[in-house]
Amino acid sequence: MCWKWQYIFLIFFPATIDFFVAKSMEKSEDEKRRKLLLVISVVTNLGLLFYFKYYNFFIDSVNSVSSIFNSDFFIEGARILLPVGISFYTFQSISYTVEVYRRNIMAEQKFGRFALFVSYFPQLVAGPINRPQILLPQLREFNQLNYTNMVEGGRLILWGLFKKVVVADRLAFFANIVFNNPDSYHGISILIAIIFFAFQIYCDFSGYSDIAIGVAKVMGVDLVKNFDKPYYAHSIKEFWSKWHISLSTWFRDYLYIPMGGNKVGVPKWLLNLFITFLVSGIWHGASWNFVIWGAIHGIFIVLEAINSKYNIITLKLPALIKMIFTFSIVSFAWIFFRANTIQDSFTVIGNLFDFKHSFLSEIGHLNGSNMYNLALGIPLILLLILFERGSEVSNLQNYFKSSVVFRYTCYIFLIVLIAFFGVFVDQSSFIYFQF
Amino acid sequence: MRKFFKKIFYLFAILYLVFWVLDVGFTYIFQEGYYTKIQWLYKRNNEQYDFVIHGNSRAYTTIDVGIVEAETGKKGLNISVDGSSIPDQYLMLKIFLLNNNKFKKLYLQVDPFSSDTEQIFDFAVPKFLPYMKDDIVFDHFKQFGPEWYAYRYIPFYRYAKYNTLWGLHEVLIDQFHLLKQDFDQYGDYFYPNIDYKGPEKLRTLVFNLTSNFKFLNQIIDLCKSHNVELILFTAPIVDIELDDAYYKNMEGFKQLMDSKGVKYYNYGDLYKNNPTLFYNEIHINRNGAEDFTKKILPIFK
Numbered sequence: 001m002c003w004k005w006q007y008i009f010l011i012f013f014p015a016t017i018d019f020f021v022a023k024s025m026e027k028s029e030d031e032k033r034r035k036l037l038l039v040i041s042v043v044t045n046l047g048l049l050f051y052f053k054y055y056n057f058f059i060d061s062v063n064s065v066s067s068i069f070n071s072d073f074f075i076e077g078a079r080i081l082l083p084v085g086i087s088f089y090t091f092q093s094i095s096y097t098v099e100v101y102r103r104n105i106m107a108e109q110k111f112g113r114f115a116l117f118v119s120y121f122p123q124l125v126a127g128p129i130n131r132p133q134i135l136l137p138q139l140r141e142f143n144q145l146n147y148t149n150m151v152e153g154g155r156l157i158l159w160g161l162f163k164k165v166v167v168a169d170r171l172a173f174f175a176n177i178v179f180n181n182p183d184s185y186h187g188i189s190i191l192i193a194i195i196f197f198a199f200q201i202y203c204d205f206s207g208y209s210d211i212a213i214g215v216a217k218v219m220g221v222d223l224v225k226n227f228d229k230p231y232y233a234h235s236i237k238e239f240w241s242k243w244h245i246s247l248s249t250w251f252r253d254y255l256y257i258p259m260g261g262n263k264v265g266v267p268k269w270l271l272n273l274f275i276t277f278l279v280s281g282i283w284h285g286a287s288w289n290f291v292i293w294g295a296i297h298g299i300f301i302v303l304e305a306i307n308s309k310y311n312i313i314t315l316k317l318p319a320l321i322k323m324i325f326t327f328s329i330v331s332f333a334w335i336f337f338r339a340n341t342i343q344d345s346f347t348v349i350g351n352l353f354d355f356k357h358s359f360l361s362e363i364g365h366l367n368g369s370n371m372y373n374l375a376l377g378i379p380l381i382l383l384l385i386l387f388e389r390g391s392e393v394s395n396l397q398n399y400f401k402s403s404v405v406f407r408y409t410c411y412i413f414l415i416v417l418i419a420f421f422g423v424f425v426d427q428s429s430f431i432y433f434q435f
Numbered sequence: 436m437r438k439f440f441k442k443i444f445y446l447f448a449i450l451y452l453v454f455w456v457l458d459v460g461f462t463y464i465f466q467e468g469y470y471t472k473i474q475w476l477y478k479r480n481n482e483q484y485d486f487v488i489h490g491n492s493r494a495y496t497t498i499d500v501g502i503v504e505a506e507t508g509k510k511g512l513n514i515s516v517d518g519s520s521i522p523d524q525y526l527m528l529k530i531f532l533l534n535n536n537k538f539k540k541l542y543l544q545v546d547p548f549s550s551d552t553e554q555i556f557d558f559a560v561p562k563f564l565p566y567m568k569d570d571i572v573f574d575h576f577k578q579f580g581p582e583w584y585a586y587r588y589i590p591f592y593r594y595a596k597y598n599t600l601w602g603l604h605e606v607l608i609d610q611f612h613l614l615k616q617d618f619d620q621y622g623d624y625f626y627p628n629i630d631y632k633g634p635e636k637l638r639t640l641v642f643n644l645t646s647n648f649k650f651l652n653q654i655i656d657l658c659k660s661h662n663v664e665l666i667l668f669t670a671p672i673v674d675i676e677l678d679d680a681y682y683k684n685m686e687g688f689k690q691l692m693d694s695k696g697v698k699y700y701n702y703g704d705l706y707k708n709n710p711t712l713f714y715n716e717i718h719i720n721r722n723g724a725e726d727f728t729k730k731i732l733p734i735f736k
Contacts, residue, residue: 147439369599408446415450416457419595420603425557 007083010048015118017044018093022100022107034101041097045090052086057286085125087283091250093118096132098254105132113139122215126208128226128246135223143220153217160210161422162414167380168204169423171196173373177366179338182347188359190352192377197338198331199381202231205244229388231330234322236300239330247283251276266309273305274298289336289345296333376421454591461594461606465565468609470616472516473562476527480534485509486735487531488622489524490544491559492517493670496718497544499728500621507735513622515544518559520552521650526563526575528654532661533571540664542734543654547669547684547703551646555579561597625721626714633710634674640703641684644691655695666734667692668700671727673708674716700734702727 021041025034050058056077066073096117099105108114117136123129143149178185178193185193209226216223224246233239240248256276262269274295281294307313317325332349339345363374399406468474472495486509488498495515503511514531516523528541555576566572567587576583586593594601608614618624658665675681685701692699705727706712712723719727 145436147436150439151442372599372602372604408449411446412449412453416453419454419457419591420598422595422598424596425599 007081010052010083010086011089011119012115014041014044014048014090014093015115016111017041018097018118019108019111019114022097023109025097025100026107038097038101042094045094049086049090052080052083054282054286056080088127088129089118089124091129091247095129095250095254096136099132105136108132108136120216120221122212122221123223126205126212127244128209128212128224129250130223130246135221138221141220145218146220149220150218153214153219156210156214156217158214158411158414160207160212160214162418163203163207163210163384165422165424166418167384168200168202168207170373170380170421171200171203171377172423173370174377175200175338177370179344179348180340182339182344182351185362186351186357187353187355189357189362190348192374194331194335194348194352195381196377198231198327198334199384201334201337202227203384231327232323233326234319235304235326236297236329237304239326240297240301247280251280255279270302270305273301277301284337288342289339292342292345293333293336296329296336300329380421451590458590458594461591461601462565462568464606464609465601468605469612470605470609470614471562472514472618472622473527473566474609475616475618475622476514476516476531477534477566479512479531479536482512482536483510484512484536484538486511486540486542487538488513488515488542488544489528490515490670491519491524491546491549493546493717494542494544495618495622496624496626496714497670497724497727498542498623498731499625499724500623501619502725502728503732503735504621506729506732509735511621511735512538513618515622516559516562517624518556520549520554520556520559521545521654522553522555522575522579523559523563525650525653525657526572529575529657530571532657532663538663540666541658542666542668544670545651545667545699547640547642547688550651551643551648553649561593561600564593564597564601567593623724625724626718628720628722629714631710631713631715631720633708633713634716637674637676637708639676639681640672641681642688644684644687652695655697666698666700668731668734669703670717671705671713671719671723672703672717673706673710673713675704675708677704677708700731702731705730 018041021037025037028034028037059075059077063074096105096108096114100107108117113136116139117130117132120130120135120139175193175197178189179197182190206227213223213226226244226246228242228245230239230242233242256272259272259275260268261272264272275298277298278291278294281290281292281297284290284293335348336342336345339348363371366374400410401407465474466477469478486503488494488500488511492515495513495517498513500511500513503509514527516527519527524543560576563572563576564586567576567583573583573587576586586596655665657663681704685703689699689701712719712726714720714723
């Protein structure tokens with residue numbers, strides 16, 4: 001993930017093509033021509049994405065296969081920097097041309113406004129991926145700054161900042177130590193690192209989304225909600241309706257449904273589900289780890305779909321058990337997402353079930369700062385859960401709305417918590433910036 | 436909009452007050468504390484020694500002052516701070532002298548890889564943050580960047596930025612004496628004896644003889660102005676490429692220091708890359724410190 005000024009053309013180029021393609025599509029009544037224009041838009045966007053994100057992965061995979069067969073065939077990789085936000089703005093751009101093709105929206109007539117839609121800065125680098133139906137009309141209006149938006153936006157920014165710099169970055173220390181040295185840790189240490197990473201990535205990504213949505217809100221623009229307490233989900237299907245919502249719905253509308261969705265025979269339906277999650281895995285990164293991560297989710301989604309279709313397991317489990325079971329599967333899949341290599345992933349899994357080593361002796365090697373980071377991890381996760389559950393308690397919400405003193409106390413408490421426990425020394429970037 | 440900015444103003448005003456109170460409280464507790472080497476050194480006033488050891492972790496962990504005292508009858512103290520670089524060693528020495536501590540000889544550990552550095556390290560420098568309101572500390576650090584103005588003038592900013600080191604946990608540790616110092620009464624710390632196998636490869640270690648040694652020269656001047664005899668030494672290392680270039684360079688540095696009237700002893704190659712007494716590439720272990728101290732006793736007599 002990087003940035004060069006020349007990369008501005010990587011947004012400008014597909015945006016220009018999509019702008020004119022959409023206008024031509026709108027005017028044309030010739031279905032073949034409209035389809036061709038849509039193909040031009042999709043190929044341009046996905047072509048750029050493939051080259052910058054997947055070209056070297058593809059070449060490496062070809063070279064690996066070649067070496068298995070002892071062939072001399074070898075292709076040199078390209079020296080490419082992954083442009084920041086490319087996975088997000090290409091998908092946003094594709095959604096625009098598809099919606100114009102489907103005649104769900106009119107083509108935007110002003111290039112400047114369309115370019116703003118593609119490159120809208122709060123969500124440019126890590127989403128949420130906004131639909132043209134929602135974002136473009138808002139960009140057409142001149143929104144004067146108003147008190148309510150600024151306060152609501154400010155609250156979201158503050159909350160997002162807390163999740164990012166206090167929870168995510170603090171949990172990252174121990175998770176990084178274990179995942180970067182998987183041979184040295186076992187049993188409880190690994191379990192804690194996996195749980196820490198699960199909350200790290202949630203707070204990192206949802207924290208960024210909150211900041212992005214908050215910044216847009218301050219300017220009077222409503223972006224789509226991207227997270228809805230995903231770790232409270234009772235199934236993998238429900239998890240994906242609460243995690244990275246803008247991406248899951250994108251895949252649903254532009255991949256799963258066009259492939260036939262569930263309006264086909266059962267085997268094809270299950271295949272559609274699996275392919276959607278496999279592609280989602282590949283979207284996240286150019287490595288086999290992400291492919292496996294997507295496949296794990298795909299397999300569980302398929303199993304849940306089979307169960308819902310044929311009622312194989314009719315056992316009624318308490319909600320808490322379902323939640324823990326779902327969280328365990330999601331966390332297990334995170335191992336492949338976080339580990340540096342596939343080999344490391346299997347080392348982590350192998351060591352996870354090795355309880356012969358003493359947890360205390362393993363963490364005894366940590367320096368004082370990392371001991372502190374480890375000790376803070378659990379209370380921070382509990383605090384996060386408390387805050388998130390707290391927002392469901394209507395009495396507290398009413399009190400927050402009615403009492404200025406309570407409201408200010410909450411703001412000050414949160415800011416002081418950020419000052420006390422935020423991580424500011426290492427410039428830790430947001431995990432989802434790399435996608 | 437006026438309403439919004441009015442509320443933001445109130446919020447900032449309250450926050451300023453909260454952070455100002457926290458800053459005063461944290462600073463008071465940290466300055467009263469005794470846990471870090473800097474806190475410990477700040478409280479040493481009007482003391483007299485025959486010799487003082489100074490430097491980074493390679494001085495902090497290398498000489499057993501207790502043995503020197505027992506063998507020579509001379510009173511010493513180790514004021515080295517692990518992770519420090521020569522700019523903050525200069526500051527520490529200056530503070531130690533300004534606190535009216537007297538000593539005859541200063542043994543300063545110098546390394547080929549850091550004796551001419553003009554940079555400060557994130558690891559050691561935050562230890563000075565509770566003293567940022569002291570002019571001597573601020574005047575020293577402000578040359579390293581504008582953020583030092585922020586550390587001094589924005590309440591609590593320095594404690595928030597380095598909260599892993601100077602956080603709430605450290606307040607509790609200092610206030611209730613929850614942890615003991617990891618160094619002894621002489622200021623020494625020793626690495627445990629472990630079965631260190633030695634480095635994977637050797638490296639070329641030479642002084643940059645054309646460097647201007649800015650802070651080393653300031654230390655030399657400071658010692659002269661306080662009538663302290665300065666003796667430089669390099670502690671043992673286990674991964675040096677011991678070739679002609681190395682020996683020539685060491686001789687060159689010795690001559691350079693001679694020209695400034697400062698003695699230099701190179702013990703970098705004392706153990707000829709034998710790892711038995713080492714903890715890692717650049718630090719000797721407990722047994723190593725004992726052995727090394729006995730070997731260099733003549734320079735303390």
